[in-house]
Amino acid sequence: MSTPEITAIRLSGQGEAGPDKDILFVGAGLGTGVQALWADAADELADRFHVIGWDLPGHGQSPAHNEPTSIADLANAVADLVRAQHAAGTIPAGAKVYYAGVSVNGEVALQLGLDHGELFDGIAVICSAATIGDPTAWHERAAYVEQAGTPTMVAGSAEKWFAKGFIEKYPERSTRVLHTLQEADRFSYARLCEALAGFDVRERLGEITTPILALHGAEDAVCPPADGEAIAAGVVNGTARVLQGVAHQAPLEKPEETATILKEAFSA
Numbered sequence: 067m068s069t070p071e072i073t074a075i076r077l078s079g080q081g082e083a084g085p086d087k088d089i090l091f092v093g094a095g096l097g098t099g100v101q102a103l104w105a106d107a108a109d110e111l112a113d114r115f116h117v118i119g120w121d122l123p124g125h126g127q128s129p130a131h132n133e134p135t136s137i138a139d140l141a142n143a144v145a146d147l148v149r150a151q152h153a154a155g156t157i158p159a160g161a162k163v164y165y166a167g168v169s170v171n172g173e174v175a176l177q178l179g180l181d182h183g184e185l186f187d188g189i190a191v192i193c194s195a196a197t198i199g200d201p202t203a204w205h206e207r208a209a210y211v212e213q214a215g216t217p218t219m220v221a222g223s224a225e226k227w228f229a230k231g232f233i234e235k236y237p238e239r240s241t242r243v244l245h246t247l248q249e250a251d252r253f254s255y256a257r258l259c260e261a262l263a264g265f266d267v268r269e270r271l272g273e274i275t276t277p278i279l280a281l282h283g284a285e286d287a288v289c290p291p292a293d294g295e296a297i298a299a300g301v302v303n304g305t306a307r308v309l310q311g312v313a314h315q316a317p318l319e320k321p322e323e324t325a326t327i328l329k330e331a332f333s334a
Contacts, residue, residue: 069139070123070131074147075100077108077117088162088187090115090332091148095169095193096258097216097223097247098315099126103168106239107317110325114332115164118156120147122170124254126246132253137170137265141177148185164332166190168317169289170258173198173265179274179301180267188332190279192324193286193314195293196300197266204263208256216250223247229285229313239318271300278304279331283312283319305331 077092077100090111094103100119108117122140123131144165151157165186167175172194179189211219224233224244233240278301280294291308298304307327312319 068131068133068135069142069146070133070135071129072120072123072140072143072147073127073129074151075119075121075127077101077104077119078112078115088115088164088332089151089157090117090164090166090328091144092117092119092165092317093144093167093171093174094119094122094125095171095315096122096262097125097219097250097255098168098243099246101126102242102246102318103315104317106321107325110322111328114329118151120144122254122258124251130251130254132257134260135257136261137173137177138181140174140261141181144174144178145182145185148182162187162332164188164190164328166192166328167194168192169194169198169314170262172289173262173267176267176271176274176278176297177265179276179278180270183274183276186276188277188279190281190328190331191294191297192281192316193283193289195289196268196271196297198262198289201263204259208259208263211252211259212256215252216255217248219255220244220248226288227314229283229311229319232313232319243315243318268296268300271297272302274301275303277331279327280304280306281316281324281327282306282308283314283316284308284310285313288314
């Protein structure tokens, strides 16, 4: 396994953070880009946080990575990024630091709680679970996408990612996320599928002491609200919330509501 290179992307706030404006790191799910997924929510969060995102390997602005990797490797990359931001002064003394990740990045969020919890004052697991899907199916998808390419995933993802009527009501939002999927590196995508296949921390949730918010969409068939309830019940300090009219991409589908819940959960 190897730690991939990832790229930090400032989504809101250009000046230094201070006691009145903390830091929120955010991550996007498989096949999506952090700018495409989080831009609208970041605007809503800007009064409270400097929002810094990162793209998965081979997605958006992060370079491709065709070596076997794990969710723990991704969490290590995020932890390195956070420490680098501290060293650079982007995160000044006194600012609190939070994390919010969607889908596979919700798994990264849980791994951060397990391995690097001291870096964060709170963590949000959004539209995710302590394990997602069936390992065999993930390995099959990895092999298929490696051969056929990520554009083959667009139609099926469009059906699973958004609540009914969202694409018709918000074509620009849905198109920009699906475009990221179409442009994602097929080999990086495959390696991430394999990482998803190997992730299961259901028996380790009790080790996480950082406050956890589990936020899920009522219409999410991939990671239903029951997954969030299990996370909140399993960790030491957990809360579960459900967004109505949302499937698997909460920050895109309901940016205002997502931002409001995050600000409430991460209150000073």
